[in-house]
Amino acid sequence: LEHFVSILHKCFDSPWTTRALSETVAEQSVRPLKLSKSKTLLSTSGGSADIDASKQSLPYPQPGLESPGIESPTSSVLDKKEGEQAKAIFEKVKRFRLHVEQRDIIYRVYLKQIIVKVILFVLIITYVPYFLSYITLEIDCSIDVQAFTGYKRYQCVYSLAEIFKVLASFYVILVMLYGLTSSYSLWWMLRSSLKQYSFEALREKSNYSDIPDVKNDFAFILHLADQYDPLYSKRFSIFLSEVSENKLKQINLNNEWTVERLKSKLVKNSQDKVELHLFMLNGLPDNVFELTEMEVLSLELIPEV
Incomplete structure (x- = not known):
């Protein structure tokens, strides 16, 4: 229980948790705004040109319409230290769940x-x-x-x-x-059914629809945490989501592979083309798409691309 409490406090205070929750709140506020805008525009006789103009006037970027240089206010990137701390919390939560969820002692x-x-x-x-x-x-x-x-x-x-x-x-x-x-x-x-804990309500409200339900001692401990403050379980659930973990991995990868580091890996291949060769990474850094001088991209042993 003491180990769980220490993990719970780390999850609660982690900048990654705050970032994930703020993204959810921002997207929830954007959805009704998009619907109301589209209904208003469709009811007028402006045509497709008015619809395109209204999309550009929205205060939030829309999926598929953002320019590469524009980011949402909640997409602030974690620094390297915060990313490593969040990664360590993910590993601790995985080990704790594997150990506790199997029994009901x-x-x-x-x-x-x-x-x-x-x-x-x-x-x-x-x-x-x-x-x-x-x-x-x-x-x-x-x-x-x-x-x-x-x-x-x-x-x-x-x-x-x-x-x-x-x-x-x-x-x-x-x-x-x-x-x-x-x-x-x-x-x-x-x-109460304290050996089952469902995140169904949270899955419906957040972007992390893959948060799993838990059982046995793990479920019971979360029920105990809810008696103190339900917000603890909500913040803790971010570290149960694989989607959240993959987002964090991508951010850590981007922090590790900066544009300068990628440029240092550019070489001329046998065909006299500028080539970037990446080997055994856990993903594809987003900064790869910033290399305008790159002509050939070679990926080796990167199954998650």
């Missing part, structure tokens, strides 16, 4: 602990009030000193009785609060 241990706590609460709340009634200020004492005092029975005063009563009553109140909390936890665990 945490769920069963947590459930048994709650049951034991509720049983202890019932026992304490039963016997403490019963014995509390026996704590009295005045006590009848029977002492065999009649030969000296002429009396055998005395009425004694227990001076600490009131203090013990107050302390015991305060203890009962604390136990009741503890018991109510334990009872609520038990009720929550029994009424």
Whole structure:
């Protein structure tokens, strides 16, 4: 659990998470704007020329219409250090999910602990009030000193009785609060399907439709995180998406292979043409398309292109 909390905080504070969520918000705000614009323009008699002009006047770039030099305000590129940190978080999340999702040990241990706590609460709340009634200020004492005092029975005063009563009553109140909390936890665990966690609502609202549903201990831990703040699970889900991971890989690749580095790889081939040869990369850097002097592109062992 401590390991999960540390990963959760890293996911929450990661610049990659903020970038992914801001992209989603920006695209959601663009969609209704495009629809309203298109409806207005189609209702007029301007024709195709008006439609083309209106697309250029939109405050956000449209897919397939952007010029190469224009970027959306949310497409700020991470620096190399932030990209490596996000990549490390992806690896940690993968290992954690592989280890935790296969079993339900945490769920069963947590459930048994709650049951034991509720049983202890019932026992304490039963016997403490019963014995509390026996704590009295005045006590009848029977002492065999009649030969000296002429009396055998005395009425004694227990001076600490009131203090013990107050302390015991305060203890009962604390136990009741503890018991109510334990009872609520038990009720929550029994009424909810805590071994299944679905990101369906998030998939519908975000660009990452490949976020998988999780199960067993992994699902239970996410349900616990939701009880604290549902935003943690939303930010954590970004690191479960392969689409998000591929975007990050592309950004890291672009940071590694700058235009200057690609230009240094340009050579003249046997046909006297400027050739760029790339070998065993995890993708194709976007900066390749900035090399106007390149005539031949040779790719070797790059299956993800």
